[in-house]
Amino acid sequence: AVVSTQSTGMLTLYKSMVRSKLEYCCPVWNPVKITDIQKLENVQRSFTRKIVGCSELQYWDRLMGLKLVSLQRRRERYCIIHVWKILNGEAPNDTGFTFKSHQRLGLKAVIPPVNKNAQLSVRSDYDSTFRVRAAQLFNILPPKLRSITS
Numbered sequence: 240a241v242v243s244t245q246s247t248g249m250l251t252l253y254k255s256m257v258r259s260k261l262e263y264c265c266p267v268w269n270p271v272k273i274t275d276i277q278k279l280e281n282v283q284r285s286f287t288r289k290i291v292g293c294s295e296l297q298y299w300d301r302l303m304g305l306k307l308v309s310l311q312r313r314r315e316r317y318c319i320i321h322v323w324k325i326l327n328g329e330a331p332n333d334t335g336f337t338f339k340s341h342q343r344l345g346l347k348a349v350i351p352p353v354n355k356n357a358q359l360s361v362r363s364d365y366d367s368t369f370r371v372r373a374a375q376l377f378n379i380l381p382p383k384l385r386s387i388t389s
Contacts, residue, residue: 246290250305253286258310265314266321271367279310318373319380322348327389334370345382348374 261279270276287301288294302308324330326338326346337349353365365371377385 249290322377350374
């Protein structure tokens with residue numbers, strides 16, 4: 240295991256001083272472009288490389304050894320949690336989420352359709368909104384997870 244007493248201090252610094260800034264309000268600004276996602280991931284990639292015993296490891300091996308996950312997965316998790324909170328009345332539904340129950344598929348977030356005649360750039364912008372992306376992530380979850388209540 241990579242985690243040692245020497246790396247614990249670095250991880251604490253990273254989590255409190257760096258990662259917290261990278262993830263602040265991330266469901267609102269969650270990037271869509273691969274280049275933006277990679278730029279954010281490069282911050283974690285660079286920091287974990289500086290931890291004793293990690294410099295020679297591949298990025299994903301470092302994450303596993305340090306018991307971390309990618310920043311992208313964490314942002315996706317936050318989006319799913321926010322949709323769950325909206326569903327359960329623990330967060331305001333200011334984005335207009337609606338949910339529909341299907342007998343076979345379980346509870347799903349409804350994704351309103353975009354105008355098929357809209358320009359490609361408009362459809363692309365629409366597809367990258369929190370309303371659409373968070374609903375898609377929530378709907379990917381197994382039905383038993385989507386139906387858990389507080």
